[in-house]
Amino acid sequence: MATKPSIPKGTRDFSPVEMLRRKYIFTTIEKVFQKYGFLPLETPAMENLETLTGKYGEEGDRLIFRIQERGRTFESGVSKAVESAGTTDLKALASSTRKLTASEALRYDLTVPFARYVVQHQNELVFPFKRYQIQPVWRADQPQKGRYREFYQCDADVIGSKSLLNEVDLCLVILEVFEELGLDVQVQMNSRKLLQGLGELWNVNDRLVEFVMILDKFDKIGNEVVEEYRKAGFSDMVIREVSAFLDLLAEKRGNQANIDDLMRRFKEKGITSGCEGIEELLWIQDGVVNARGVAWENVSTNLALARGLDYYTGAIFEVKALEGTLQSSICGGGRYDDLTGIFGLKNMSGVGISFGADRIYDVLLETGKFPADLGGSTKLLFANFGEVEAMHCLKLLRQVREAGIAAELYPDQVKMAKQFKYADDKGIAYVAIIGENELKQGIVTVKDMKTGEQKAVAQADLIGAIQ
RNA sequence: GUGGUUGUAGCUCAGUUGGUUAGAGCGCCGGAUUGUGGUUCCGGAGGUCGCCGGUUCAAGCCCGGUCUACCACCCCA
Structure with missing residues (x-):
């Protein structure tokens, strides 16, 4: 028998409910970033290894996920290392082998790739350059509560200005984000x-x-x-x-x-x-x-x-x-006078902050601070009574959707109990019923799933009946 | 990377000093209700007890290893 499928340690799947909550965090942060004049940027998941090494201290270097490349197996790395080092001493070989088996790595944070980007594109950028970046990063750390091997950072940095006004602005960003999220x-x-x-x-x-x-x-x-x-x-x-x-x-x-x-x-x-x-x-x-x-x-x-x-x-x-039991930080940042210097661009002072979305998620969940209705679910479900009725519903469905209301038609003709249960499970607010009778009379029976009340309206009045 | 705790049904957990066919609640599926969910009643499915090995006549239970989650250190969002 096949072994149960699983995911690598320190990584997670996000269910639809979880994704709605995560998006709520991301968009809240993103809106504030934009309001303060930051512009979006994305960089690749992987960087050249030498872009990352030596930037995070000795411990940080160990936590970088290295990518083993095609044709560069551990075995070939070892034999090359033996060749070039002219020794078979294991300790001496270990580090050079690692270098020979990987020349790329997953990004460890967003700040260093950002610095790399600034140096590469210095002639195209308008300084002071303000960018935000919301992307996952990876660390080969020992997972724990609030500590993952894949997690998202939400960064905002200003580079090319020494003014402390930037620090003030970033403080205001922090305060505003957590105010919006309702977290102390x-x-x-x-x-x-x-x-x-x-x-x-x-x-x-x-x-x-x-x-x-x-x-x-x-x-x-x-x-x-x-x-x-x-x-x-x-x-x-x-x-x-x-x-x-x-x-x-x-x-x-x-x-x-x-x-x-x-x-x-x-x-x-x-x-x-x-x-x-x-x-x-x-x-x-x-x-x-x-x-x-x-x-x-x-x-x-x-x-x-x-x-x-x-x-x-x-x-x-x-x-x-x-609030909550998480002791570790949910946001951090600071000023760096010479981050781009290591990539060859001097005199570029910058300051930035980074929100830990995953930890913020954990805190909001624990303290019950997520809004009850995060949207995302269908508002109206058309019950399916068979091919003729379904074809008729398609027209109404289009009208409802054009009015900006999320609606769907149950795809199979199955018993009503099952269709209503589907609506209930999905938290759909209204069910529209158009069976043989309604079809003949040109009406639609609308059921409010919350109150259980049901009323018949003209099909032209459907949208008004569900608002 | 070092040390510790943990793992039984989809979920939360029982399971006696090792001893027949491993249980409960919730959830799921079907029926009571052939046009009505959330309540009620009846029935049903679902587990090589995390994985591999060992001790034993016999292992969910004891021993070793391994993986996962969690905790401390280290470091960090």
Whole structure:
């Protein structure tokens, strides 16, 4: 017997009901993007491997799905590797074999392909270039709740402008999208410059990435990060400073006093990056408040926020749902000063955000926030009484459809119970009955499936009867 | 990639210290109702117990492996 069919791990099928909900999310996001002047872009599912490698850090490289090409089997890769390396040492061969068996890969995110696109088409684009992109991405990760190997990202980026107005605009996009979706969220901001300032302040810049990664765990494990710093071998001075800093943070996160104090210390020591970082964050916050007319307490600074991506250089954002049980972020983004530099185009600063549609879906489902009626279902079903009646219905069917009403004719002449059950299962609002009697009299019996009421109307009045 | 939990009908789950033919509810199909769904009543179908192997006279139950989903780490949307 054939084994049960299945799909690869971390991937999903989407049923019609699920698709209606997903489209609701996509169109909500897309409408906001368009309203802010972003234009659509699509790039291929696969990129050249070298376009992607080295852009997401060591861990990211491992999570890239490589495509094994025709005629480049693992065996041929191994033998070529042995040939060129002149060794049979397994470890030495592993990496070169991988390179020889794949030269293409599935996209890992939308930002890097976007950067590649900008560089390739720099002469045709109008800068600042604002694009949005809603497409699936793939990661060879270990699946978990809210973590898939194939999922959609909804990105909006502005490239070719250093203005912080772009950051403000993107914040407004985030707030508007979640407002439209009816979801309470917390938008957290931080700045790479500020984090670098901290590094200078405590003299840990030689290990800044490691330092920041541990700091990022603060939200999750709290003061245990102090222990992590100790384990990682940071000096007593650093540990003392950090833990005092964290105490302040826990007490009054994002508090003005906290930030003022930090600013004062940056100034004393002449740490310009730290000062800039703080000034920028305050400027962005002012802008958001100014635009909306009111302070928005759900936009806050989180000095312990980091984002793993190597390319962020300025402000960074992360959004978490305040409802539901999902702890991971549902939207993230930031400024990157030199993303296109690696592809040969210098001085192209950009800033972007990315919505995780699949996670947003999970949260909306869990919290019951999807609208009850997402449309998509037929409004009127013509019952089928046989060939003569069906032929007659086709005319009416066309009229109803021309009026913009989704309608269908049951394709088979089967007993009424079955046709009504079909209408019921599909959530069809009305059933039009034209049997022998109705045909003779030129009328149609219309049944309201919700109330069960039934009335006979002239066929010319059918459309009026179902609105 | 490392460690842990899990898997029985389409769905949610029972299944005793290993012991005849593996159960329930919901759903599905048929009938009561040859022009009426959602309610009611009657009947029916559907499972090599995730997959492969082992122990045993005997395995849904014990052991090993593997896959999936989930959880922690890592990282992230």
